[in-house]
Amino acid sequence: MTFFLSGAAGLLVLLAGFVVASILRNRRRVARWTAAFPPRGRFIEVQGQRLHVVQDGPEDGPDVVLLHGASINLRDLEITLVPGLVRAGFRVTLFDRPGLGHSLPCDLHISLRRQAELLDEAAGKLGLERFILTGQSFGGAVATSWAVHRPERVAGLVSISAPVLPWPPEIPRHFRLLARPLAGPLLARLIAAWLPLARLERELAEQFHPAPLPADYLARSGALLAQRPETLHNDACQRLRLLRDQRAMVEALPRLRLPVELVHGTQDTKVRPDRHAEPLREEIPGARLKRLAGLGHMPHHAEPEACVEAIRRAARRGGLLPAVQAPPRAQLLEAHP
Template sequence: MAAKIVLAALVALVVLWAYAQHRARQHEARAEAAFPPQGRILDVNGHRVHALTLGSGPDVVLIHGASGNLRDMTFSLAPRLAARYRVTVFDRPGLGYTDRINRTGATIRQQAELLSDAARQLDIERPMVLGHSYGGAVALAWAVHRPDHIAALVPLAAPAKPWKSDLSLYYKTLSHPVIGPLVIPLLTAFVRDARVERAVSEIFEPNAVPPGYIAHVGAPLTLRRDSLRANALQRANLLSEITAMQDAIARLTLPIEVVHGTEDTTVGLRIHAEPLAEELPSATLTRLPGIAHMPHHAAEDAVIDAITRAAVRAGLHPAD
């Protein structure tokens, strides 16, 4: 009798697992149908990279943050910049429609080098690089490891210094070598898109979410199995990668326009932006009073002004 019970339990688990995988595939298909690629897919060193280019003028590359995709930048910022610049927006590896680099979590250096190579494939030689949040760490790695391929740096609400707070339970679970692969398909299968959209809205607080942003940004793409895993691994590895890069960051001399909100509780102003600006003579810090973690939406004009200053400092001349 005990053996039959165990066997029945195993069969039930197998059936549940198969059903979860089936639902996960359906959820992913719906997300990709609702939010298809906006740009084109490049083959870069054997990896698929999703890139979108708008406008003409001096080159600006925009890199999105954790759990996101390039739609975060194409909602408003990229189209506005395209009036004066050639703007190129990428999906980071494992997110949006750019393939994962590996199964262990692409480092910020690997991501920066892949996107740098993708930019060169598009004949972009010395862009200004803006990175938001985690994408700002990738932009810093770009400046450190590809200094001949960047004209100026704009870290936006970006981590730049080591921190003491622990990794959240969410990221600990999803990045775990055993538990993560077991939990992630269940999240993809059973978590509603509305829950992810609420989480996106919470990132803006206390600032308002711009009308139409949730419908545009493609939050359901984040719930795909590969994206959840890649994002969690990248986030779990970030502290050690930022720590290891400190000496190289201290040697940066290119024009740097740091932009950070005073109400950012996701990436702290005093932990990251202020020490970075104090350390680097070439860095200028713009504090945005009352702005939280999404300044490229809540204070878009200030972000565009920072890019303009970076262009002037780098000797670039935006189109009139």
């Protein structure tokens, strides 16, 4: 009996030591990541939600709003699309979506529609009247919900690798655990404390496949912010309710009356084009699909110019840029006698 009690006491001491070590390590890592990737813009508060926003480009340029995907933050799009958009004369507004990046804290059960409503109100506070709304991956689902439920400011929609149509997602088991009310926050703190960076890089490489993970991606994207406990928990909760939110808006898609440009890699295994972009083109009147041969889920990194060109097409179709004029018939005959 004495041996059993002493053994149990020893286990409790070890467990307590592990918990304390995890808490301290978690705090150090989160503080280091947050200091390395601080907010780059300003904050807007709408209905109690604080949103981090960054703007770039000429004040008088046509407006583009960019929404990033799951887990990540606005830097993922800033380092790829913003340079080309600014060169093309656009004024670019990027948001950290609610619950991610620096847009914390957030309602754990926030829907696509609620995110869209908050972001639309923030766009109004920024004075954005008409813009091309662009979303990548999960951000494309939010952007589509925005176009469905708050279309007044949206001149055109560009959806990049986005899971818009209802299809049961392949959600890893740890995301289901992370979304639970009690176990989720505890597991999130353990992940933040002990997740090896090599494991994170492997997970990111799966997103980029078959293209390689850029060597400087972790250093530039702020992907480490996604490993903070609060962000892990928020992201898991949003992923788990995605299918429900997709089903809630799917019947409204054929009623969309705005220019829609779809961009999708043919080798995307995370959001398969045959389940999303290809049937979505048939659902939305006038939607156009640009297939990017040989690319996976992150085409804005592999071919950012193709994504910028899709935004330019949407801007021309939506009246924010002059339409491309066809050359006179005489010039065509002269060029091709």
